[in-house]
Amino acid sequence: MEQILKDFISALRSSGARISIPETIDAMNTVKLTGYHDREVFKDSLSAVLAKSFHEKEIFEECFYKFFSFDTFPENTGDCPESLAPEIMEEISPLSQMILSGNLGGLAASIREAAQEVHITGIRFFTQKGLYIHRILRHMGMDKLKLDVKHLFQQDTFYSKQMAEELEKGKDYLFENVKDFVEQQFALFSPSVTENLLEDYLKSIKLSNLEQRDFHRMHSIIQKMVKRLNDLHSRRRKTSKRGQLDFRKTLRNNISYQGLLFDIQWKKKKVDRPDIVAICDVSRSVETVARFLLLFLYSLNKSLARIRTFIFCSNLIEVTHIFDEYPVEEALVKLQSGIGLGILLGRTDYGQAFRDFEESRFHLITKKTTILILGDARNNYGDSQTGILKSMHERGKRLIWLNSEPRSFWGIGDSEMKKYLPYCHLARECNTVHHLERVVDSLLSLES
Amino acid sequence: MNLLHDKKFASIENVQQGLKNAEYICSKKIATTVYLAYHLEKPILVEGPAGVGKTELAKTAAAFLGVSLIRMQCYEGLDESKALYEWKYGKQLLYTQMLKDKLNDVLKGAKGLSASIDKLHQYNDIFFSRSFLEPRPLLKALQQKDGAVLLIDEIDKSDNEFEAFLLEILSDFQVSVPEIDTIRAETKPFVFLTSNNTRELSEALKRRCLHLFIPLPDPELEREIIRIRVPGISEKLRIQLVSFIQHLRELDLKKIPSISETIDWARVLLLLHADKLSADLISETLHIILKFEGDIKIAEEHLYEMTRKAIKEAAI
Numbered sequence: 001m002e003q004i005l006k007d008f009i010s011a012l013r014s015s016g017a018r019i020s021i022p023e024t025i026d027a028m029n030t031v032k033l034t035g036y037h038d039r040e041v042f043k044d045s046l047s048a049v050l051a052k053s054f055h056e057k058e059i060f061e062e063c064f065y066k067f068f069s070f071d072t073f074p075e076n077t078g079d080c081p082e083s084l085a086p087e088i089m090e091e092i093s094p095l096s097q098m099i100l101s102g103n104l105g106g107l108a109a110s111i112r113e114a115a116q117e118v119h120i121t122g123i124r125f126f127t128q129k130g131l132y133i134h135r136i137l138r139h140m141g142m143d144k145l146k147l148d149v150k151h152l153f154q155q156d157t158f159y160s161k162q163m164a165e166e167l168e169k170g171k172d173y174l175f176e177n178v179k180d181f182v183e184q185q186f187a188l189f190s191p192s193v194t195e196n197l198l199e200d201y202l203k204s205i206k207l208s209n210l211e212q213r214d215f216h217r218m219h220s221i222i223q224k225m226v227k228r229l230n231d232l233h234s235r236r237r238k239t240s241k242r243g244q245l246d247f248r249k250t251l252r253n254n255i256s257y258q259g260l261l262f263d264i265q266w267k268k269k270k271v272d273r274p275d276i277v278a279i280c281d282v283s284r285s286v287e288t289v290a291r292f293l294l295l296f297l298y299s300l301n302k303s304l305a306r307i308r309t310f311i312f313c314s315n316l317i318e319v320t321h322i323f324d325e326y327p328v329e330e331a332l333v334k335l336q337s338g339i340g341l342g343i344l345l346g347r348t349d350y351g352q353a354f355r356d357f358e359e360s361r362f363h364l365i366t367k368k369t370t371i372l373i374l375g376d377a378r379n380n381y382g383d384s385q386t387g388i389l390k391s392m393h394e395r396g397k398r399l400i401w402l403n404s405e406p407r408s409f410w411g412i413g414d415s416e417m418k419k420y421l422p423y424c425h426l427a428r429e430c431n432t433v434h435h436l437e438r439v440v441d442s443l444l445s446l447e448s
Numbered sequence: 449m450n451l452l453h454d455k456k457f458a459s460i461e462n463v464q465q466g467l468k469n470a471e472y473i474c475s476k477k478i479a480t481t482v483y484l485a486y487h488l489e490k491p492i493l494v495e496g497p498a499g500v501g502k503t504e505l506a507k508t509a510a511a512f513l514g515v516s517l518i519r520m521q522c523y524e525g526l527d528e529s530k531a532l533y534e535w536k537y538g539k540q541l542l543y544t545q546m547l548k549d550k551l552n553d554v555l556k557g558a559k560g561l562s563a564s565i566d567k568l569h570q571y572n573d574i575f576f577s578r579s580f581l582e583p584r585p586l587l588k589a590l591q592q593k594d595g596a597v598l599l600i601d602e603i604d605k606s607d608n609e610f611e612a613f614l615l616e617i618l619s620d621f622q623v624s625v626p627e628i629d630t631i632r633a634e635t636k637p638f639v640f641l642t643s644n645n646t647r648e649l650s651e652a653l654k655r656r657c658l659h660l661f662i663p664l665p666d667p668e669l670e671r672e673i674i675r676i677r678v679p680g681i682s683e684k685l686r687i688q689l690v691s692f693i694q695h696l697r698e699l700d701l702k703k704i705p706s707i708s709e710t711i712d713w714a715r716v717l718l719l720l721h722a723d724k725l726s727a728d729l730i731s732e733t734l735h736i737i738l739k740f741e742g743d744i745k746i747a748e749e750h751l752y753e754m755t756r757k758a759i760k761e762a763a764i
Contacts, residue, residue, distance in 0.1 A: 033488070034483075041480055045481070045484050047477075047659075048659055048660055052493070052654040052655070052659040053495075054645075057659075057661055257541075
């Protein structure tokens with residue numbers, strides 16, 4: 001039982017539930033207490049010990065049904081020949097005997113046994129399926145079965161031929177069942193590895209090459225990233241600022257000690273959360289990247305209190321409220337189609353965008369503000385309005401430009417990046433999630 | 449505690465029946481978790497929507513065990529001195545004033561400052577001893593001789609720091625008071641923690657607890673709950689009422705009515721001497737189950753349809 005429980009826990013782990021060693025020990029104790037005769041009780045008690053959040057409960061349910069499903073062989077191969085010649089039966093291998101006598105439970109058990117022998121729990125990639133099927137079959141005695149079939153055919157009597165055919169059928173059937181079994185085990189034990197591989201891959205791939213179907217996965221990666229960064233930085237700030245005596249509070253608290261100051265109170269300096277103005281280019285030249293940049297801004301918007309978001313193409317509009325009101329997918333579709341927002345999706349015009357910003361929203365920039373611009377700076381040879389960018393640079397705390405093109409392309413063709421460069425505190429190439437993470441990290445740490 | 453209550457916790461069925469006798473109808477899942485928590489001596493972390501009876505479970509468990517319930521409501525800014533212990537400053541001060549005269553006797557014969565201090569040192573622990581310790585809920589729970597049920601309510605409302613501070617108590621059932629010593633529980637208390645999931649709790653805390661998620665009840669369980677909690681209500685009304693509430697929960701509401709609201713509503717209907725539901729009756733009393741203006745409006749739109757369905761279902 002212990003082995004089965006261990007396997008089950010590793011199946012849970014690979015599906016994404018985090019289970020520690022003490023919890024495993026608890027699970028063992030639990031099973032000792034409740035036993036495993038009652039399936040419901042068994043499930044409930046393991047669930048209480050192992051799955052510790054609503055999300056994990058869902059994973060648990062799914063895994064439990066997959067893992068503890070009983071795969072008896074469905075009634076199959078027709079009736080085994082009634083006239084089994086006992087003398088032949090004694091000669092053939094145990095596996096063949098089981099097939100001929102229709103011992104389905106025995107077959108299922110022997111598959112499980114063989115699977116444990118060949119360590120099926122180590123299966124990670126779908127390419128390993130064939131290998132494991134082969135190993136299990138060999139372990140069960142497939143070779144002997146084949147030999148039996150050969151011998152029976154050679155004997156050339158009516159009974160032996162009939163049995164040989166029966167065995168052939170049984171062999172195919174067995175193969176199918178082992179295949180199903182391996183599939184099932186693969187589904188149980190592999191997901192996290194595959195998932196991790198995929199995540200790593202997604203993090204380093206260029207944003208413009210990402211496909212729509214990876215969108216959800218990407219969203220969760222970015223959310224994780226934003227949360228981690230947020231946790232990291234908000235915690236650091238809490239402890240770093242203390243040490244000024246709060247005299248009034250100290251006096252008040254110490255009245256009961258006859259004014260003797262022995263319970264001293266410190267003033268804690270309140271630290272500002274980052275105050276960010278983000279301006280994102282959504283024109284066609286950056287369309288594919290923009291989707292993910294917007295996704296990123298969305299996550300940022302959810303975790304930082306003070307962020308104002310603007311998008312532009314031919315003109316500039318504020319979209320903070322869209323992020324606040326709609327769930328992520330709706331919001332992104334709305335922003336990319338631009339319907340009902342008053343944005344003109346014509347030629348990209350950085351000059352116009354900057355003018356719009358200066359006209360109506362310039363007051364947002366204070367000496368605490370970090371300005372974040374996301375775009376490729378390809379201005380279709382229009383007026384670049386570097387003057388406005390310069391005043392933004394002077395007025396704000398920092399100006400960061402994330403460009404989706406590699407550095408060597410800056411300033412080539414209609415790219416105005418070289419002109420904007422002097423007014424950026426930081427200009428980075430940003431086209432993978434790794435880049436994003438690095439930028440945000442520096443953004444937050446310099447903030448505090 | 450184990451020796452005292454082993455009989456009550458002999459089997460899961462016993463627990464379920466015992467809780468039922470204390471007027472708490474629970475699913476087998478809840479009973480299993482309580483049973484496990486008792487035998488593994490672990491706290492239970494209870495999560496679920498508001499009003500499904502998380503706090504009630506702890507109260508009932510106390511009644512079932514026949515021990516006292518010690519409740520600690522968590523809130524932002526809750527700290528050690530409010531949760532664990534505090535020195536009785538006033539008493540300390542008063543005693544020093546009163547004993548001022550005695551001081552002369554004590555110091556008699558001591559020459560010079562250092563000799564006096566040495567003499568005083570012989571008495572130094574007097575003012576920081578157990579008699580000057582003001583126990584707060586956590587310490588109180590550890591001090592109970594017969595054991596207790598400790599309810600730490602809405603742990604998600606407290607700060608991260610406080611959560612970390614709880615770890616020592618939850619895993620070892622002991623606390624360290626620097627001036628005295630480590631205080632160990634005489635009998636381990638039965639601990640319930642409840643959370644409304646307003647923030648994610650730390651892994652470390654979760655690891656030390658059993659986790660129980662109480663969902664909204666299915667119709668059968670809810671009917672049973674109403675039968676026990678509101679005994680006077682007629683059979684027909686009870687079935688109609690539960691059926692209506694179940695339909696109501698399917699609507700897109702801001703605050704879905706929970707068990708406590710169903711119970712309240714049943715009591716009100718009983719007071720009004722109703723014996724069956726009707727659309728008018730419902731619209732008059734809707735504000736008891738729904739707590740938002742917007743929700744009431746949404747519900748009113750579907751009122752007739754839902755009433756019809758509820759009555760029809762009850763007739764089957």
